[in-house]
Amino acid sequence: MQSRSPIRQCVGCGARRDKIELLRVVNNKGEILVDPGGRTPGRGAYLCPNMDCLDKAVEKGALKKALRKDISDEIYEKISEEIKHD
């Protein structure tokens, strides 16, 4: 039996996409991790895997709000590295 994966919303552009097409970023006990497998527990946010959506999400404060954490340069770099790897 096949089941579709859940739909999630990008915090950057607001597009609704299949969860597996989005990059999950998670606040795991105060540490921001990029979680490609979607298995890390914690408060998560989803992004289209491109820099436009990351920049939008940071600029409008949506990522900060979703993760309840300030997006430092270090965190920004970590997420952009993951996007560039894709």
Ligand SMILES: [Zn+2]
């Ligand atoms: Zn997006």
